[in-house]
Amino acid sequence: MSAHTSGEWLLLFCTIAIVIFLAVTFKRRFWDEPLKHGPGFFLGVKVSPGFYEGEGIQWLRRYHTVVLATDSILALAVLAIFASGRWYLFPVWAGGTAVLHTATLQGFTYYTRATLGANPPVHSSVAVPLETRRLSDYISWRVEALIAVITALSWALLLTNGDARIHWNVPVVFTYLILGLLPFKVVVARSSFPLPADRPEEHHRWMKAQRRYWLHVQDSSRWFFIVLLGGYALLHGWHVASANAWPRWLMIGITSAIWLYMAVTIVRGERRLTAMGRDLLPVGSWSTPFRPARLMAPGFAVAFGVWFGGLILLLVFFRH
Amino acid sequence: MFLTIDANDKRPLYQQIVDGVKALIASGELREGMTLPSVRQVANDLSVNLNTIAVAYRQLQEEGFLRVRHGAGAVVSSRLARGVEEEALRKPLRTALTQLILGGRNDREIIAAVRQELELIRQKGDSR
Numbered sequence: 001m002s003a004h005t006s007g008e009w010l011l012l013f014c015t016i017a018i019v020i021f022l023a024v025t026f027k028r029r030f031w032d033e034p035l036k037h038g039p040g041f042f043l044g045v046k047v048s049p050g051f052y053e054g055e056g057i058q059w060l061r062r063y064h065t066v067v068l069a070t071d072s073i074l075a076l077a078v079l080a081i082f083a084s085g086r087w088y089l090f091p092v093w094a095g096g097t098a099v100l101h102t103a104t105l106q107g108f109t110y111y112t113r114a115t116l117g118a119n120p121p122v123h124s125s126v127a128v129p130l131e132t133r134r135l136s137d138y139i140s141w142r143v144e145a146l147i148a149v150i151t152a153l154s155w156a157l158l159l160t161n162g163d164a165r166i167h168w169n170v171p172v173v174f175t176y177l178i179l180g181l182l183p184f185k186v187v188v189a190r191s192s193f194p195l196p197a198d199r200p201e202e203h204h205r206w207m208k209a210q211r212r213y214w215l216h217v218q219d220s221s222r223w224f225f226i227v228l229l230g231g232y233a234l235l236h237g238w239h240v241a242s243a244n245a246w247p248r249w250l251m252i253g254i255t256s257a258i259w260l261y262m263a264v265t266i267v268r269g270e271r272r273l274t275a276m277g278r279d280l281l282p283v284g285s286w287s288t289p290f291r292p293a294r295l296m297a298p299g300f301a302v303a304f305g306v307w308f309g310g311l312i313l314l315l316v317f318f319r320h
Numbered sequence: 321m322f323l324t325i326d327a328n329d330k331r332p333l334y335q336q337i338v339d340g341v342k343a344l345i346a347s348g349e350l351r352e353g354m355t356l357p358s359v360r361q362v363a364n365d366l367s368v369n370l371n372t373i374a375v376a377y378r379q380l381q382e383e384g385f386l387r388v389r390h391g392a393g394a395v396v397s398s399r400l401a402r403g404v405e406e407e408a409l410r411k412p413l414r415t416a417l418t419q420l421i422l423g424g425r426n427d428r429e430i431i432a433a434v435r436q437e438l439e440l441i442r443q444k445g446d447s448r
Contacts, residue, residue: 289327291367
């Protein structure tokens, strides 16, 4: 490996800091996820007393294997980036950690609900909040317009002034991530679940906090990719940026800061939701006579599947 | 503010919604000008047919409690039922009183029970 520049040392430092942060904080959060609601539940599925002395051992082992496999893939990817010296891939890896963790955790949770929690307890009473929900309560259309303008300007710069070194798959993937997450926001903002008639206020407060948390995480990830797209357009479409090293490092610095902010948001948000929902019934752990138990809002799984599938197709088949 | 729906209740679902909204209006928790969620939102929250909620809202509108705005929810328009004759108001009271008499309560106990229930309705509104 050639001698590192000061910028590369900075990136190395940031990466190590993030990996330590992931290992110490994230790992603990993911590892204990099945027990988040106490020993009476496994990943939000109600289990019988003594579960963790019998069948639960297998379930925990399966879950921990998936967590370890996910983190091993991420560790190998970051090692490959170091070994090959392709530092520009680091932001993609940082964003990929969030996507991969979410996809594997949600996938395993779905599997658990479909097998272990296939027949959830049915409650005859259900509470309905008489509170009006509007999309504009959760989505700022001005910010969405700003995002659209930055995206359009980035593309305009690349198309009119782009140099010969542009890999078109990069702005296409970033644009897909930025715009593709908007339908998710709509699904999340509209999501709702029946509330148990027992302590409906607390369940409702928890549901609203969860909705805000998910939107916050999505917004952070979108801004992460917006900075990457804008930075890419500047580096390949503005000669001052391409001729100097500092714009590249500025972009990496900003994206790393956003990523760190996103990580802190996730950890703090999860901690807060766990504290709020410790004694409450997890979503999807019970059913009503009117509707089956649902882990996610209708449309969320479909939207996520389409979006994630599209992303994989783009990454695999669209090389230049 | 919440409506509680019970699948074991003998009343149909739409009637539980009508009665629940009326109870909230009577207690003062729902005041004139306050907005209720749209038919679509309530149907989605309960995962029941849109028509079930639409029927409940239509009945509340016909009785003068709600003004439904298409696509934007419904507004509480009045605390007083519209066009309900004295006889229609007294009929359920008479049924309830008959039940109390048949249950062996004397006049004093019945009046005390009525006062107590009225107080409960008012307290519910004041506590908000």
